[in-house]
Amino acid sequence: MAALLRALDTGPVTLVGLSMGGTIAVDTALEHPELVAALVVSGSGTSEPEFTDPWMLALFDELDAAEQAKDLAAWLAAFLRLASGPHRRLDDVDPEVVGRLRMMATDTVSTHDTDDFVRPTPVTDTWARAAGIAVPLLAIDGSLDADDHLRNSRRLVDTVPDGRAASVDGTAHYPSMERPAEFTAILRDFLGEVT
Numbered sequence: 001m002a003a004l005l006r007a008l009d010t011g012p013v014t015l016v017g018l019s020m021g022g023t024i025a026v027d028t029a030l031e032h033p034e035l036v037a038a039l040v041v042s043g044s045g046t047s048e049p050e051f052t053d054p055w056m057l058a059l060f061d062e063l064d065a066a067e068q069a070k071d072l073a074a075w076l077a078a079f080l081r082l083a084s085g086p087h088r089r090l091d092d093v094d095p096e097v098v099g100r101l102r103m104m105a106t107d108t109v110s111t112h113d114t115d116d117f118v119r120p121t122p123v124t125d126t127w128a129r130a131a132g133i134a135v136p137l138l139a140i141d142g143s144l145d146a147d148d149h150l151r152n153s154r155r156l157v158d159t160v161p162d163g164r165a166a167s168v169d170g171t172a173h174y175p176s177m178e179r180p181a182e183f184t185a186i187l188r189d190f191l192g193e194v195t
Helices: 002-008 020-031 054-068 072-084 095-110 126-130 147-159 180-194
Strands: 013-018 036-042 137-142 163-168
Touching: 002 020, 013 020, 013 180, 020 036, 020 126, 036 147, 036 180, 054 072, 054 147, 072 095, 126 147, 137 147, 137 180, 147 163, 163 180
Parallel strands: 013 036, 036 137, 137 163
Antiparallel strands: none
């Protein structure tokens, strides 16, 4: 991310990220603060999350088992449950949203060779360092997201000096997809204040 921002010569930017994208945004602010003007995250904390909820732990076990077995159908079935979260069934989510998530996940998985995948160098001590993030941060979470995602997000908001929180009711891990107008309105209000 830092190399891209430098190559684009954009100056400090507002980074917006969902889930792992949110952790990448936070890591960028921690490692390269001169490149970041503000942060917006959704369904994430730092890149060192704490997961203790049985629903999330069971989901991770299913994802790992499917990955080990190279069973794309099982992996997709488990991954898509993030769309409903623990408080709804997948049938309760707009089928168009589920279809787009299925397509995005399938395209991503099918274009990456996991045997050659090199994991990035982890950013460490992120929770302690988050207190030093000097730019405004907004977490926009779905009210029905998994408890661990909400807890990690709230911890980040409480740790960053100018941390703020907003919620999109009736959505889980993908509020920007389930209720894009509401999500965008919250995002625009924040950007209007900080930019």
